[in-house]
Amino acid sequence: MIFSLLMMSLALAEPPKMVALPAGNYRPLYMNKNSPQTFVGAFSIDITPVTNAQYLKFVTNNPRWQPQQIPSIFAEAQYLQHWQQNQTAKQPSQGQLNSPVVNVSWFAAQAYCQSLNKSLPTVAQWERVASASATQPNGSLEKSYNQRILQWYSRPSSKQLPEVGTNPANYWGAQDLHGLIWEWTEDFNSALVSGESRGDSDINQKLFCAAGAQGAADPSDYAAFMRFGFRSSLQAKYTLPNLGFRCAKSKE
Amino acid sequence: MKIQPNKHTLWLPLLAILFSGNLLAASNLKTEQAILTPPPMVPPAINRDHSAKVVINLETREQVGRIADGVEYVFWSFGETVPGSFIRVREGDEIEFNLSNHPSSKMPHNIDLHAVTGPGGGAESSFTAPGHTSTFNFKALNPGLYIYHCATAPVGMHIANGMYGLILVEPKEGLAPVDREYYLVQGDFYTKGEFGEAGLQPFDMAKAIDEDADYVVFNGSVGSTTDENSLIAKVGETVRLYIGNGGPNLVSSFHVIGEIFDTVYVEGGSLKNHNVQTTLIPAGGAAIVEFKVEVPGTFILVDHSIFRAFNKGALAMLKVEGPDDHSIFTGKTAENVYLPEGSAIQSLDNTFTKITANNKNEQIRFGQRIYEANCMACHQANGEGIPGAFPPLAKSDYLNNNPLLGVNAIIKGLSGPIKVNNVNYNGVMPAMNLNDEDIANVITFVLNNWDNAGGKISAEQVAKQRK
Numbered sequence: 280m281i282f283s284l285l286m287m288s289l290a291l292a293e294p295p296k297m298v299a300l301p302a303g304n305y306r307p308l309y310m311n312k313n314s315p316q317t318f319v320g321a322f323s324i325d326i327t328p329v330t331n332a333q334y335l336k337f338v339t340n341n342p343r344w345q346p347q348q349i350p351s352i353f354a355e356a357q358y359l360q361h362w363q364q365n366q367t368a369k370q371p372s373q374g375q376l377n378s379p380v381v382n383v384s385w386f387a388a389q390a391y392c393q394s395l396n397k398s399l400p401t402v403a404q405w406e407r408v409a410s411a412s413a414t415q416p417n418g419s420l421e422k423s424y425n426q427r428i429l430q431w432y433s434r435p436s437s438k439q440l441p442e443v444g445t446n447p448a449n450y451w452g453a454q455d456l457h458g459l460i461w462e463w464t465e466d467f468n469s470a471l472v473s474g475e476s477r478g479d480s481d482i483n484q485k486l487f488c489a490a491g492a493q494g495a496a497d498p499s500d501y502a503a504f505m506r507f508g509f510r511s512s513l514q515a516k517y518t519l520p521n522l523g524f525r526c527a528k529s530k531e
Numbered sequence: 532m533k534i535q536p537n538k539h540t541l542w543l544p545l546l547a548i549l550f551s552g553n554l555l556a557a558s559n560l561k562t563e564q565a566i567l568t569p570p571p572m573v574p575p576a577i578n579r580d581h582s583a584k585v586v587i588n589l590e591t592r593e594q595v596g597r598i599a600d601g602v603e604y605v606f607w608s609f610g611e612t613v614p615g616s617f618i619r620v621r622e623g624d625e626i627e628f629n630l631s632n633h634p635s636s637k638m639p640h641n642i643d644l645h646a647v648t649g650p651g652g653g654a655e656s657s658f659t660a661p662g663h664t665s666t667f668n669f670k671a672l673n674p675g676l677y678i679y680h681c682a683t684a685p686v687g688m689h690i691a692n693g694m695y696g697l698i699l700v701e702p703k704e705g706l707a708p709v710d711r712e713y714y715l716v717q718g719d720f721y722t723k724g725e726f727g728e729a730g731l732q733p734f735d736m737a738k739a740i741d742e743d744a745d746y747v748v749f750n751g752s753v754g755s756t757t758d759e760n761s762l763i764a765k766v767g768e769t770v771r772l773y774i775g776n777g778g779p780n781l782v783s784s785f786h787v788i789g790e791i792f793d794t795v796y797v798e799g800g801s802l803k804n805h806n807v808q809t810t811l812i813p814a815g816g817a818a819i820v821e822f823k824v825e826v827p828g829t830f831i832l833v834d835h836s837i838f839r840a841f842n843k844g845a846l847a848m849l850k851v852e853g854p855d856d857h858s859i860f861t862g863k864t865a866e867n868v869y870l871p872e873g874s875a876i877q878s879l880d881n882t883f884t885k886i887t888a889n890n891k892n893e894q895i896r897f898g899q900r901i902y903e904a905n906c907m908a909c910h911q912a913n914g915e916g917i918p919g920a921f922p923p924l925a926k927s928d929y930l931n932n933n934p935l936l937g938v939n940a941i942i943k944g945l946s947g948p949i950k951v952n953n954v955n956y957n958g959v960m961p962a963m964n965l966n967d968e969d970i971a972n973v974i975t976f977v978l979n980n981w982d983n984a985g986g987k988i989s990a991e992q993v994a995k996q997r998k
Contacts, residue, residue: 512639
């Protein structure tokens with residue numbers, strides 16, 4: 280019995296499969312409709328967020344990222360706090376194995392990706408893959424797309440996160456970009472959103488202005504506003520109960 | 532409601548001493564913990580005659596709550612209530628503000644207090660990720676009643692979800708003592724479903740942009756401050772209301788039905804106006820109103836943009852107990868029939884499609900609606916009428932012996948003496964402007980209720996009576 284559980288854990292611990300996106304354009308939220316789009320080179324990205332089982336394998340192989348080892352400048356005290364302490368180490372429960380790993384810092388997430396010769400996706404990569412609906416690359420053309428995302432954002436987090444891979448795949452074949460967790464990006468703090476979302480018009484007209492944000496490509500894209508707002512509240516050592524990650528790999 | 536000290540903030544006073552060069556805490560003011568109260572309660576008046584350092588711990592939460600009976604909504608809140616906890620400080624106080632964002636939050640939050648003199652009202656300084664605490668300090672320079680709210684992008688959505696409350700900066704000389712103080716904040720809400728549609732309703736962004744509110748409420752829900760939750764006072768007492776308007780969109784025409792505000796602190800500032808019927812409270816603004824209650828009764832607090840009050844929830848109650856004073860208000864002293872138009876229903880639009888009853892059961896069902904709209908006020912819900920004034924329809928020999936007499940009474944009206952169940956009545960019933968089918972349905976409804984004889988009347992029979 281123990282043996283079979285172990286075998287299952289090992290199978291679950293295989294890193295997520297990846298999908299490839301061709302080079303293409305993406306228009307950041309804060310650009311208006313006439314501004315040039317941002318070019319995003321070809322890249323691959325994990326189909327699903329990294330799970331507790333996958334992350335457990337990483338910390339088992341890399342003890343310095345275990346909760347009792349990690350330096351406090353690399354992660355807050357809440358690092359992996361949802362794992363249970365047994366005699367020797369902290370581990371996820373059986374029910375958590377296939378749920379996304381959360382309570383991980385940016386440093387830890389980036390270290391996981393690097394251990395697999397990958398990295399965290401950039402904001403541009405993440406937003407490009409996440410802007411697809413089930414049927415087309417630009418989901419914002421579908422009316423229900425944003426409202427569905429917003430509905431997830433507006434619900435409080437559930438204590439036990441669902442398993443990865445239960446949301447339908449999008450146009451590119453990736454899953455769970457919306458509706459499960461927030462995700463770290465490599466350059467999460469590069470968007471100049473201050474805590475004062477109305478004052479930023481003084482800094483840069485292309486960023487957030489008063490609540491309406493007339494400068495944005497799609498002022499109705501509140502979902503994107505919330506993502507950018509959320510990212511800008513983070514520091515790299517933060518560990519939050521609804522923030523996980525997936526890895527990406529740029530094409531050389 | 533409990534505001535728990537946060538473990539991140541406990542050592543901050545210590546830090547303040549160590550690094551006092553950087554903080555307002557440099558002064559040697561006495562430190563006190565602010566008393567925060569959930570609506571509609573207000574913290575006690577401040578009776579010290581000197582400034583203090585006041586520590587405020589407030590927490591942001593995202594949680595499901597009731598917006599109306601059977602309807603739930605995910606509120607974002609300060610201190611677990613909508614509006615958030617009431618904060619009371621004194622002009623000249625130095626405030627250490629600790630904003631904690633609960634770990635279960637999806638969103639970062641912050642706070643913009645309109646009482647703050649400084650960039651963003653503290654918004655940027657208090658921008659806080661879930662599971663973290665931010666601290667900033669400010670000095671309360673201007674007395675008045677101020678809104679506070681969350682200002683995190685997208686601002687509109689954070690406010691629309693209930694992130695607002697009031698902070699009172701008492702003037703140095705204090706406010707005159709009153710018997711009762713209460714705290715109300717109006718807010719508009721935008722849900723996927725229409726008003727009253729049951730279930731957990733998500734925020735509707737399109738309606739919010741169109742300013743097409745489904746709910747306009749005091750203190751976060753329909754009926755938050757009515758019936759057993761009403762505000763209370765006794766005859767002769769003076770009531771002071773701290774009224775805010777969180778918006779996000781609508782301005783409030785605040786009015787108390789049956790009262791005149793003796794004093795209004797216009798827009799929550801220092802200007803006092805007197806003898807005011809309705810005071811305008813802008814979104815993101817506030818007002819203090821005071822009035823003495825001279826007579827008992829239930830006084831209704833409304834947004835006098837009146838459809839909001841009776842169709843969207845902007846209604847609260849103040850129940851005043853005590854002895855009547857007939858020199859001020861007598862209640863009804865006489866009632867007489869007045870019949871200028873002779874019709875009960877006025878029609879504005881006939882373009883809707885008419886639904887016709889297909890059988891007796893449908894006749895009874897449709898007839899019930901006609902009854903409730905036209906007959907019930909006099910003949911009562913149980914059909915028993917009012918002794919001496921309105922004859923009974925229940926077990927009525929007059930009606931059961933010849934239902935067409937009932938039809939005639941509706942078509943032509945009825946006046947003069949009649950005898951029903953051996954009791955004499957001598958009143959006036961106006962003719963009702965109902966069509967043949969409605970009359971047939973309502974008589975059929977009556978005949979089949981309250982132990983009456985049963986049977987039915989058709990529209991054709993009614994038409995015949997008209998001739």
